[in-house]
Amino acid sequence: VAELVRVERVYEMGEVLVHALDGVDLQIERGEYAAIMGRSGSGKSTLLNMMGCLDRPTAGTYRLTNRDVAELDDDELSSLRGRTLGFIFQAYNLIPHLTVLENIEVPMDYAGVGPRESRERAEALAERVGLGDRADHRPTQLSGGQQQRVAIARALANDPSLLLADEPTGNLDSSTGQEILDLLTHLNEAGTTMIVVTHDAKVAGQAHRTIHMLDGRVDRILVRP
């Protein structure tokens, strides 16, 4: 469903070049649950942003559902993202003036879902991530882990076929983290393709494959027996 061929992402800092991605070859199968691990700064978020069409390679090719992303214009990319992708950001990127429910509804508004259905689905998702009693709070009125869970619920709003999660349990205690992991594995068993950047061995432990990154490249891939 996703294929990277010799993908590079280079940043120019004056005279210095930063190779955030330094030649990545990777294929993700439909229905797979892939974990991405690696040192802080090794390129995991950059890779995930690439796969979520939030960034473009400076070299190499990225194909999503067999379409070369470089050949899509911004509108086509945007529509592809809205319909098929769910993205959980490492920094959450919640909208500060919207409530928990309104934040969860944002992708549904973009997809043209009606207000009643949208509100019901947002309430169900808020309950699902344990925020039923925080529905009307705004992000600054939430704990770090609660904000993380709003970001998770929002990513699931349009029932995406591909979910990209950047350290979705990083600010959760082990018991809340396990609840989120159970939710993710359920979705994967129901057919959602899942790519999860994680530092948590338990989260990687549920994956079919774990991709280890080092200095902007894939260093090794471990397959679960």
Place this chain on the structure above:
Amino acid sequence: VAELVRVERVYEMGEVLVHALDGVDLQIERGEYAAIMGRSGSGKSTLLNMMGCLDRPTAGTYRLTNRDVAELDDDELSSLRGRTLGFIFQAYNLIPHLTVLENIEVPMDYAGVGPRESRERAEALAERVGLGDRADHRPTQLSGGQQQRVAIARALANDPSLLLADEPTGNLDSSTGQEILDLLTHLNEAGTTMIVVTHDAKVAGQAHRTIHMLDGRVDRILVRP
């Protein structure tokens, strides 16, 4: 060095009261390394903010180095914070238009440290947290874990006698996380009192005591043998 007596922090959300802290009694000894654990939303960050004088109780008393914080005005609080406290925020709170080195220097500027000494110390701290080659990047040009490490370096800039850390390894891989944990335990062995909110059992494992919170109260305290 820090004492809370029946501390409460209540938020009013229209008719609903949220008891973020619901009667906390706690004493932290000079030189101690205390870990705080508990479910997402249980009040850990609220407690840490209270101890760092970033927030005031709605009931109860908080004494820092034997002074009742309620009796200090904002200037006195601000000066106390600048001189004796280091704070690592759960969301980092870096200044977007400043570089890594400039962000680390901010507390030193406040303490009146000269520019040359300030720059040397910032460079040493950046090296110490593995960001020597990212010194001139701005926060948006850093990975999540790199931003976290800038926040850590900044908190250590004035060699504080009391360090308050809110999930300092939450976005770090286990090997970078271990480097940070080693740095923190070294500082504690050298005399820095340390209160660390964490979900990481390894970080709590190094603490003299682990304080478990539940629903805004201290649920139990485990003492390391």
